[in-house]
Amino acid sequence: MHYVIIGNGIAGITAANKLRGRDSSAQISIISYEHDHFFSRTALMYAFCGQLSERCIEPYERDHYDSMKFERMRDKVVRLDADAKKLSLESGNEINYDRLLIASGSLPLMFGWPGVEFEGVGNFVTWQDLKWLKEKSESAKRAVIVGGGLIGIEVAEILLKAGIKVTFLIREDFFWPVALDKTEGLMIVEQMRHHGCDVRLSTEMKQILGADGKVVGVEITGGEKIDTDIVVISIGVTPQTAFLKDSGIEYGERGGIVVNDYLETNIKDIFAAGDCTEVVWFNGVRRPEQLWYTGRDQGEIAGLNMAGDKHEYRRSTFYNSAKLFDTEYTTAGLVNFRLEGEHNWYMREGKTDRTVRIVYLPDQTVAGFNMLGRRWDHRVLVKWIEEKRKLDWVLEHLNEANYDEEFMPPFEIPKELSGVK
Amino acid sequence: MQAGLLRSFQNSSQSRGMTAWFISAMLFAFYILMYFTSVFDPLATALGLGSRWNLYGTLYTLAIIVGGIYFLKRHGNSRYHQLRTYSLIFFQSVMAFSIPMVMEIFDTKGFVFSIFWPLKMDYFYPQNIFEYPVLLIVYAFLSALIGVPIMTILFGKRWYCSWMCGCGGLAETAGEPFRHLSNKSRKAWRFEKVSIYSVLVLAIITTVLVLVNWSLGTHAVSGEWSTEHSTLNLVSSKVQGAYQFIVAAMLSGVLGVGLYPLMGSRVWCRFFCPLAAILGIFQKFGRFRITVKDDMCISCGNCSTYCEMGIDVRAYAQANQSFKRAACVGCGICAHVCPRGVLRLENKWDFKTEPAGLTPQSIDF
Known part of the structure; x- marks a missing residue:
């Protein structure tokens, strides 16, 4: 069995790792034009300013590809011939596959500004x-x-x-x-x-x-x-799928590859994962999920399913994190979705950058959290949302979700705010 | 972004450039001259410090204080790191430096309460420890044999290695600019496991040999070696001298500090310190671990890069695997520099031990 993976990002490499875990003898090939090694895209900023070296942002030791017996091709796919199960590469080479994963990621949006072609x-x-x-x-x-x-x-x-x-x-x-x-x-x-x-x-x-x-x-x-x-x-990214045109692969409205719950495309033996796909969101809308976490989760499911499993990709309760200059950010559930009748509970600790926002529904059920400044355990927040906890209960237990470094001043809700509906 | 960590990889002095090699050469030269010659004696006398060892102690303490201020500039926005740094400065300047000095003024041999066997072999050598008052003898034995295990089971290695120890103190302060230079490869990890336990075995053999020799009565009389040249006496004194030269002088001093700018600040602690070896064993059975918040890691590599002990923390974080590693000194920098708050240092009993024989690289697959 020859598995070919287009893309050496988080979705592609995670799928390859999972495939190898399930099948120790299969031939696995990874095609990427960007870099010889998998690197953490989210860490580019640290490599830029010298907080990390370029090597530091490679999550695996360099012998990973050899020890996992992955074949690498530094090349660009220009055409997919699904009938012949064949990829044409920029170098002129061709490669046949038994099962294909498209994890080609996304490209930055450039909009049509006059002058975007200038150097700089x-x-x-x-x-x-x-x-x-x-x-x-x-x-x-x-x-x-x-x-x-x-x-x-x-x-x-x-x-x-x-x-x-x-x-x-x-x-x-x-x-x-x-x-x-x-x-x-x-x-x-x-x-x-x-x-x-x-x-x-x-x-x-x-x-x-x-x-x-x-x-x-x-x-x-x-x-x-x-x-x-x-x-x-930096106005956003769009699925990188132009090389698939005329291949018969089905696209969605936003240019992403349409996949079913098993991350299969409309063509047999072709799977897709990560930024280049469109999946159905909780609200029924089909669109890409361009996050590190979803790329990893989709890569995992796609890898297992390519090996013959039948796992459903279930988009569980949303969570994400970021760091905005010095302020850490954790979110869980549905914030900023303007749910029907939603209310917000909000507090800021004095003049610090530490804020808590809890979105809840008319029946007091908590639907989402937006937390800045402090560290919070998204697993606990997600669990509370899934357990449909009420606001009062959550405020009372909020400290249990705190994940700050030891000896940080404890999180406290000011008296005048506790119990506010 | 951690402001102080900027350009760690762009400065020549911090990325094994010419400046780093130069600093390293200077440190080697300093240690060799200090340990094996008397060139610093006149300076020490001129400064009214008596011996060159007091000059060394003064410089060492200053390095920790100045380095501590530098460390706080980098990481002082965290209470954990504030307290830890104050603690290190306190133990060096008061317990390891001032108190022994004062004791010597009162004509008592200086004793350091914050250093234990086998880091300080002298405290188990009978010809040395029996020169102290009974209370200190009891303290030396109880602290090493009972205090160290209990504290480590409760709090991990960190109560010592990154809150109290002088070697750790220098690493955490003056060594701070070089912490990212530790080797993160699996090869280095394998070497570490062989080297550190080898030194521990050497330390135990040396101690036992000296103790046996002493109890057989061939020991020193009033501070001088017996002229009775039994084979055991000869072997014992040779082994003791060799250990002193190789481990205490070369590995902990010359190499340990000399290699700061090239291999990071914890070469001694990670590869050779026999006390760290003991602490590491108890840590594996204790409460302390680093907890990983599932599915939140972005594999950026800040944790692994800034781990001075060369632990590939990211391998655990991206595999959702909370972990205990014998090497971890609990400095907490991995958690501190994580831009997504994935890691947390915790003392808790409920730890599910990882399946035996797994390397972090293989956990996920």
């Missing part, structure tokens, strides 16, 4: 982006970041630390509206400004200005022009 405009998603931004940052004095999400804030942080003047354009009137409420979003904006970041809210980029093919500035809402040497666009 880029993203911060791939290994090549890391190299590009490192090189650029050596001579750059100013940078503009477009898009108020996680990658945007990470790039803002590392460029500031590299001594570059950063202007951060956010289309909405606070930071990260898909995850945060306005109160917390503005708190993070305040923190960014405190670190010297020029944050522009409710501001869009109109066009990129260039001279001799190089970026020199951007024009923003209202016509103001900002001089800059770099423009980093």
Whole structure:
């Protein structure tokens, strides 16, 4: 049996590991054009600023591929012929498979701004982006970041630390509206400004200005022009599936590969996992889940199913985490989904960056948590949501979910807030 | 982001560049001159410190205080690390430095309450320990044989290695800029298991030999070796001298500190310290472990990189495997630098031991 995996990211390598666990003799090939080794994409920012070396962000020792007997191909798939079970590669080579996993991830969205083709405009998603931004940052004095999400804030942080003047354009009137409420979003904006970041809210980029093919500035809402040497666009990512066109693989509306509960595509023996897929969310909407955690979980299920198991990919209660400059963020359940009749319980510990937001339904059942500043155990929060705990009970037991370092000042709910409905 | 860790891999002095080799060479030279020559004696006398060993103690304590301030600049936003650093500075400057100094002023041989056999072999050598008052003799034996195991079963190695010990104290403070240089490979882990228990066996053999020799009456009389050259006496004194030279001088001092800029700050603690070996064994049976929050790891590698003991923490974190490792000194930096709050140091009895024979690399598959 020859398994071929397109993509050496978290979904691809997890699937390969699982496959090897189930089948010690199968031939397993991994194709990637990005890097010889699996690396942690979420750690690119640390490799940029020298907190980690480029080797440090490789999660496995370098003999992993040999010891697991994975064959690697540093190549790009240009065409899939599903009838012949064959992939054509950029190098001109062809490779046959018995079972195929597509885990090709996603590509950054670039939108159609005038001037995106100028030298100095880029993203911060791939290994090549890391190299590009490192090189650029050596001579750059100013940078503009477009898009108020996680990658945007990470790039803002590392460029500031590299001594570059950063202007951060956010289309909405606070930071990260898909995850945060306005109160917390503005708190993070305040923190960014405190670190010297020029944050522009409710501001869009109109066009990129260039001279001799190089970026020199951007024009923003209202016509103001900002001089800059770099423009980093971080407005989101989209499934990388263009190489599959004409293959007969079914796409969804958002460009992702449509998979069933077993992560099988519409074509037999072809599976898909990670950022490049679209799965059905809790609310019935089919869309991609572009997270590290879901990439890993999907890779695991796809790997096992390719080996012949029949595991369902069940999207369990949502959770995620992030670090926004110095502030750690933990979320569980449904926050910012505007559930029918939802209420919010919110507190901030004095002037610190420690906040707690609990979303609950009219019958007091807790539906979601957004926690900043402190560390929280998402397993406990998820369990409470699944047990349909009531707000009063959760507030009383909230300390049990605390996961701070030892000797941290204990979490306490101010008297005037406890029991507030 | 942990502000102080920035550019760890870009500075020449912190990434085995020319500067690092130079610092390492200077440290080697310093230790060899200090340990084996008397070039520092005039300086010590001029400073009114008496012997060069007091000069060494003074420099050592200063290094821990200055390094401690540096450490707090890096990680002082955490209460755990504040308390731990204050504790290390206290034990070095008061227990290991000032109290023995004061004792000597009162014509008593200096005694360090925060150092135990077999890190301090002298405290089990009869010809040495019996020069102390009875209470101190009792303390030396009880602390090493009963105190160390009990404390370690309750709190892990950390109560000693990263809160009290002088060697650990230097590593955690002056050695802080180099903590990421420890070797994380499985090869290094295998070497560690052989080397550290070998030194422990050597320490036990040496102690037993000296004790037996002494109890047979061929021991030193009033501080001098018996002229009675029995084979046992000869072997015993040779072994004692060899241990002193190889382990105490070369491994803990010259190599242990000299290699800071090249192999990280815990070379001695990780590969050679016999007390760490004992503590590690009790830690495996004790309450202390590092708890991993399931499914939250993003495999970034900050934990493994900044583990001074070379533990590949990430391998456990990404496998959702809470763990106990004999080497872990409980410094807590892995948990501190984790950008997703995955790790937590805990003292709890309810630990499910991992299946035997698994290496972290294989846990998940």
